[in-house]
Amino acid sequence: MSKAMQAMVLQDVMQCVVEERPVPQTPAGGMLVKVHACGLCGSDLRTIRSGHKNVKLPWVLGHEICGEVAELGAGYAGPWKRGDRLSIGPNVYDPGDPFCIEGRHELSANVREIAQQWPGGLAEYIAIPPESVQAGNILPAPAKLDSIYAAIVEPGSSVIHAHEKTGTTIGDTVLVMGAGPIGCLHVAVARACGAAKVFVSDVVDERLKLVQAFEPDAVINSATEDLPSRIRELTGGLGPSVVITANPAASSQVQAVEVAAKGGRIALFGGLPHSDSKPGLDMNVVHYQNLTLYGISRFAPRHFRLSLQMLESGQIPGEKLVTNVMPLSQFNDGLQLALDGKALKVVFQPGA
Numbered sequence: 001m002s003k004a005m006q007a008m009v010l011q012d013v014m015q016c017v018v019e020e021r022p023v024p025q026t027p028a029g030g031m032l033v034k035v036h037a038c039g040l041c042g043s044d045l046r047t048i049r050s051g052h053k054n055v056k057l058p059w060v061l062g063h064e065i066c067g068e069v070a071e072l073g074a075g076y077a078g079p080w081k082r083g084d085r086l087s088i089g090p091n092v093y094d095p096g097d098p099f100c101i102e103g104r105h106e107l108s109a110n111v112r113e114i115a116q117q118w119p120g121g122l123a124e125y126i127a128i129p130p131e132s133v134q135a136g137n138i139l140p141a142p143a144k145l146d147s148i149y150a151a152i153v154e155p156g157s158s159v160i161h162a163h164e165k166t167g168t169t170i171g172d173t174v175l176v177m178g179a180g181p182i183g184c185l186h187v188a189v190a191r192a193c194g195a196a197k198v199f200v201s202d203v204v205d206e207r208l209k210l211v212q213a214f215e216p217d218a219v220i221n222s223a224t225e226d227l228p229s230r231i232r233e234l235t236g237g238l239g240p241s242v243v244i245t246a247n248p249a250a251s252s253q254v255q256a257v258e259v260a261a262k263g264g265r266i267a268l269f270g271g272l273p274h275s276d277s278k279p280g281l282d283m284n285v286v287h288y289q290n291l292t293l294y295g296i297s298r299f300a301p302r303h304f305r306l307s308l309q310m311l312e313s314g315q316i317p318g319e320k321l322v323t324n325v326m327p328l329s330q331f332n333d334g335l336q337l338a339l340d341g342k343a344l345k346v347v348f349q350p351g352a
């Protein structure tokens with residue numbers, strides 16, 4: 001194939017240009033995939049706003065991908081064939097890494113990513129490298145699951161990883177701090193785990209309105225309400241048994257320790273800015289209340305598989321999460337909605 005295609009190229013910080021690019025060559029041992037849908041992720045917003053150490057500009061972003069196999073490369077030995085519709089996640093693991101051998105892929109230092117080491121999916125076509133065919137996150141999209149939802153498997157994967165670590169289960173009371181798309185996913189996954197009550201806090205009323213679609217038991221604006229006393233009231237004085245910090249504010253981590261129930265489990269899900277990564281948690285509270293803190297980053301292939309299953313079953317309600325579907329030509333409009341916090345998940349359809 002030597003045609004031209006439309007692609008979203010990040011030319012410079014905050015400079016997104018939808019332009020013509022050559023259709024990529026089908027890599028030997030890899031695949032050329034026609035992209036049906038590609039989600040915009042919080043990490044994309046960060047890269048667009050301030051660049052990324054692994055991304056050399058100009059660059060095609062987009063790592064939440066559903067597409068159809070258009071061509072197989074020479075010597076291809078993977079399980080998929082032309083016309084198969086696939087959910088493609090970004091992480092490409094090193095199968096020889098000791099952590100990957102143990103199934104603890106999230107700890108491997110050798111993870112590479114589509115849209116970082118290889119160009120991304122905000123384009124009509126993407127070249128899927130042989131490394132991803134062999135050790136990436138690629139699954140057949142379930143027949144009944146629209147490509148719009150089969151594209152957004154990745155964010156749910158990390159969220160499932162968090163609840164695996166905290167062991168969220170029947171009867172838990174869960175506080176999700178942050179009402180963005182990730183916070184919404186935490187509400188859905190906590191419910192699926194059997195949580196009795198799920199509460200969400202945020203400092204922006206507009207986001208607290210968007211999370212209502214996921215039917216939390218209560219929302220708390222922690223800028224205008226006193227979160228510790230409100231959450232105590234909502235949990236019969238005990239505090240939540242599971243707390244998830246789904247935002248980048250250091251103060252949330254401090255507060256998570258303050259409000260958790262005795263014996264509570266806390267997932268530090270959102271990373272902090274480098275300039276503010278030592279927030280001064282009261283470690284005596286951790287000690288005397290017998291709290292457990294979990295650091296959560298990345299995920300393993302089983303989390304990706306579970307996330308796709310939960311989208312298929314509706315336990316993760318894709319239609320509530322995706323608030324805007326747009327052609328790639330309107331990328332900057334969709335970007336603005338996401339930057340303004342007026343959209344949860346924006347999904348683009350290249351070629352539409």
Ligand SMILES: [Zn+2]
Pocket residue numbers: 041042043063064154155
């Ligand atoms: Zn993502």
